[in-house]
Amino acid sequence: MNHLFTPLKIGHLTLENRVVIAPMCQYSADEGAATDWHTLHLGRLALSGAGLLILEAAAVNPTGRITYADLGLWDDRTELALAQSLAVARRYSNIPIAIQLSHAGRKASTQKPWDGGNFIAADAQNGWPPVAPSALPFTVDGPIPDELSVKDIVNILEDFTAAAKRAERLGIDAIEIHAAHGYLIHQFLSPLSNTRDDQYGGNLENRMRFLLDVVDRMLAVISDKMTLGVRISATDWVDGGWDLGQSIILAQALAAKGCHFIHVSTAGLSSQQQIPVAPGFQVPFAEAIKQAVDIPVIAVGLIDNPKVADEIIASGKADAVALARGILYNPHWVWHAAAELGQQVTAPPQYLRSSPHGIPSPFK
Template sequence: MAKSKLFEPITIGAHTLANRIIIAPMCQYSAVDGQMTDWHTQHLGSLAQSGAAMLTIEATAVEPEGRISYGDVGLWDDATEAAMGRVVESVRRWSDMPIAVQLAHAGRKASTDLPWHGGKQIAPGHDNGWQTLAPSAIPFDAHENPPVALDRAGLDRIREAFAAAARRAARLGLDAVQIHCAHGYLLHEFLSPISNRREDDYGGSLENRMRFPLEIFDAVRAAFPADKAVTVRVSGTDWVEGGWDVEQTAVFAQALEARGCSAIHVSSGGLDPHQQIPVGPSYQVPLARAVKEAVAMPVVAVGLITDFEQAEAIIATGDADMIALARTILYDPRWPWHAAAHLGAQVKVSPQFLRSQPIRYRDLFLP
């Protein structure tokens, strides 16, 4: 069997990752006042034994108003930093998998109920609700409470909040930071002409719409250790005519690369309820491929990647440099083990799991 491309190492920032499988950030809606809980310890601890190359902590708000819901994780004060520190320390006690954190602000899509309670927006003045913020006073959905358009002081505050969270991530010894510019949240809202109707230096032209996300990147990059990776997650398209698209994404990716971005993770959608998404296996991979043609930095593909040969082909054909798994690995936390067995590769596991190796896959686990 030919050597698997999916299990070849790759260097991102200071880390040479063991393979091309990244665990994407997955919101658990299980924090209390932004503080991680025992749920996160067992959830992330399980994923840290998966054999993937890097684990990414879920969307982590840089200020309380930036949470998607009242159950979201934060990294905005000493209490949220200490809670994350306890979880990271516990996970690292049993795994040396590199750990990243996704820093985020939900913008106009903040202040929602938990998904299993319907996920609807909670208006300010109601329990667990607050006033949302955005580039322009345009709600995500017409029936929702409109966001407040950010003024210059608000932009400065949020920029510093991202930088402060990056400094906290550095103090915790996290290995990388990912900036969330996707899925209709604040930085994506600045990028898309659908949600950004500003008439100042932060709206109008593509250059202006990119300005605030690029300022956030610069602030985070300056605040995080130079030898560690800062990456960005983008939506490659809004799937809405007249919105953000893959051509603009490629320009944004080039601007990020020029500023020292270590990798770009290409997802899609989330900005507008009228989106028409052609969902199917690998449906976002063409977006990753288009971005990869525009930049030299590593590109991560994500979205309905479930099959071992499918994942191998994405890397082997050069569509992307890495894949990210979310629902797939939430459903099967040992997916990389099974992929390695199928593709004739190896993964690293803790010694407590060595006895689980099937005889027919005698060489699956690295020594």
């Protein structure tokens, strides 16, 4: 029987355990370029003992950033800056590293969360005009995005492909396409945000086309060593929106194309969403998708109790669990979980003497 600390094969990688660090925007980049903050933050996460570290959403072009301080991967400058942060983490850790590639669509051009997170007008400092599948705003008083033409769509597909090539050049082990949380790809998927009448809108097949095009194009340029997965929101939590049934069909299509994992979150598309937030509330979505595909499925969302995380794996509800806030709050969460579950993790030799008295060492 598998548990939280049994290895997991995911694409071309073998994770040491099934704890995944979820992608977390840091809003600390300089015109898309990683800064010393990233070196510090990634360095710390790289020493966490987790099985996989997913880097924050990196925008594939400047318009695709949520805020002006988002990380990007769209030119040599942004690639080089990230290379420098990664080099430091790599020097001291062998943790597999994934990057989330993203475009914010109509949710772009906002303040940093700690400055209020409101939209910034296109003509104001640090603002720009957001784009989307349809000219429908995210909030009633939010900016009306520019509707993408098919030519614009092709340009964004090329931006995703170019970013994937850069990720591979950076020695990153896996790519997670961000199709969740109401950002551009999710905006194409959901009938609430996509009212197009061309090949990218209308029926489910057409709404899935943009994401499947991203996948096809990426698979065509990445090497056979790169692991590729997709993060989805399995429901909009709004009647008539994107839902679990459509997510299952999408997950099967992604697996059939050759994607290596699905990371199952929910929500973010509509300001009308009603989310029943509770510990592990998104796990049933991961479980339902896992039953429909034969590639690894990652569950996420308020899973920060080690015994609960272990049970999710042991009962076969998901193949791995991802943590975001729990790891920010306690970067040694994985060590503590190993200690609590009587298991072991890899820790840097400099820290081995921190092993607690009176219990078997959680360190390998």
